[in-house]
Amino acid sequence: MYQPLPLALPAKLVNLHRIDLTALYSKGWGVEAYDVAAAPNGEVYALYGVHRHLDRRSDDVQDPAVADFAYRILTRYSGTGDVLASAYWRSRYLDGATVAEGGDMSLCVLPDGTLAVSALPDRTTLITSDLSRVAATYATREWRNAFDEFTPGESFATSISVTPSGRLLCTVAEFGVWKYGSHLTNLVGVADGALTAASKPVIEALVSLDPQPDHQREIDLRAHVFYQGAPVGLAHRPRPALTEQVPDEDLFAPWRDSRLKRAVALADDLFVVPWYGKTYRGGSRGRPFVFALVDDRGKMTGRLQGMDNWDDSPFTGFCFGLAADAYRGFAFHLNRYGLYAWDRTGNLRAKLDTGSGAFKPLIHFTLTACSPAGELLLVHNKQHLVLRLPVPDDLNDLAAAVEQALSGYARQRTVLKKRWAPVNWHWTQADAPLQHF
Structure with a gap:
């Protein structure tokens, strides 16, 4: 039986910030796991973070012993459970960050052994398997301001999973999903080429969640996400959408404001795509959810x-x-x-x-x-x-x-x-x- 793998904090960070490991998380600090992935050779990688927020009004505090901080940590383990190496970086949701970040952070070991750290919306960073360096980052912060100016991004995917033959099963975000003025995960697609520091493959969109995202323009098209030979966006997307293929399963509204989560591969040509209905402050237990079976032609074959x-x-x-x-x-x-x-x-x-x-x-x-x-x-x-x-x-x-x-x-x-x-x-x-x- 394999020994458990510790999500270890680098002693360098613990000492620098004088982290009180005995303190309750209610005191303003904590450790959180994001994802774990394994390589074919038996090695395991874990992505997790540590943060401290003592006083949000004191961003100018210079003393690391009392200053707020947030780090992401990536650790590599041998097949027998020994810690081989770790890497860390400060958490920054900014242009030019070494490792792109966002919501729903996930980890994937690509077919060539390179690690892909991905996050919403479509931010993907490639890291060498020995954790020695960042090979590439596909992400530029996309935003609109009061004057409706727009900065397009050199992005890739919000999440990646790998099939047995090495295909990349991806989720992709779009602007205007359910009429929100931001990017939400809305597409599932497959890329048959290699994702490297030199180039990224085309993702062929299979299914969408919201069939008609609002307020999109030509600049919202993802140049590397295609459907039937043209970039996905505006009215050009897979139909029927997932939400159009299942009945309303409760007494509330239909599937509006539903959310799409990370898809996983059951085979090279069969995937499980999870999504769930709108949540409520008063509690959401009993709300509908679907774990859909989708083939590589975009057809929902079951659940x-x-x-x-x-x-x-x-x-x-x-x-x-x-x-x-x-x-x-x-x-x-x-x-x-x-x-x-x-x-x-x-x-x-x-x-x-x-x-x-x-x-x-x-x-x-x-x-x-x-x-x-x-x-x-x-x-x-x-x-x-x-x-x-x-x-x-x-x-x-x-x-x-x-x-x-x-x-x-x-x-x-x-x-x-x-x-x-x-x-x-x-x-x-x-x-x-x-x-x-």
């Missing part, structure tokens, strides 16, 4: 079955992520109510109820991805550890495999604590090579 809008609601905790084993055709989802597994036809093959004692610990984990070796990668949200959970070939054996993995996790976590001596489940690393971007 992942067997989840109840209330009893299995991903709105509790906003757990909308999916993972897929494209080599065996398995899809997985974890939320506060259970761990779910499907085959490539969308049939629910297993549900591990977190209400039972054996699987209750799963409520503390977030599912991020499935490795090429068939391991689910889960992050413990309080203990800041990554659990690698091997999935058996027969999903009927999933319950036993998860029980074994959780038991092994508890034992190996104890061993790791003796070695690392964390403070309040905060791990500090001083030995591995550290790169500053």
Whole structure:
């Protein structure tokens, strides 16, 4: 059984800012995991961040011991769980940032081993596999001001997943989705070429969420996102949209203000595209959501079955992520109510109820991805550890495999604590090579 992987804070940052690792997060600081990805050679990469905001009015404070800060950290682990290297950078949502940032940050290992860090809207940064340098950044801040001036961006994708043959499954943002004056994720497409520091491939759009984004102009067209031979935008886009292919499933409004999340690959030509309905301040449990099966021609062929809008609601905790084993055709989802597994036809093959004692610990984990070796990668949200959970070939054996993995996790976590001596489940690393971007 693999040992847990610590989301370690560089000792250099802890010492520079005199971070009190014993302090509660309510005191204005915290550690947050964004994504985990694995390479075919067994290495694992984790993307996470640390921040402190003590006084938002004191941006001019110079003393790092009391100043606010926000960093992103990228760590590389060996197949046996050792920390090989880390890189960090200051969080900046500005033009010219070394690593482009935004909402819904995600991580992907490209076919050539390069890492792609992506964020909303369509900001993608390429980083070498050894974390030694930033190879390229495809992102320029896009904005409109009061005079309606516009700065176009050299962007790529909001999220990327890789199919077994190396195709890039991408989500792409558009301006004016649901009449908002900003960019929201709205397209799913596939790129068959390589994404490199020298060039980016054309993304062929397959499906959209909002069929008619408003207030778009010619400058809103994505030059590298095509549909039927021309750039997507204005009225030119895949139809019918996803929201036009499913019925209204509740007594409220239709799918207006729905949101599209990261798509995952079940095969080279079959994908799972998740989206969910409008949320409400008073609570959204029971609201509709869809995990759609979409082929590489853009046709919605079905959906992942067997989840109840209330009893299995991903709105509790906003757990909308999916993972897929494209080599065996398995899809997985974890939320506060259970761990779910499907085959490539969308049939629910297993549900591990977190209400039972054996699987209750799963409520503390977030599912991020499935490795090429068939391991689910889960992050413990309080203990800041990554659990690698091997999935058996027969999903009927999933319950036993998860029980074994959780038991092994508890034992190996104890061993790791003796070695690392964390403070309040905060791990500090001083030995591995550290790169500053």
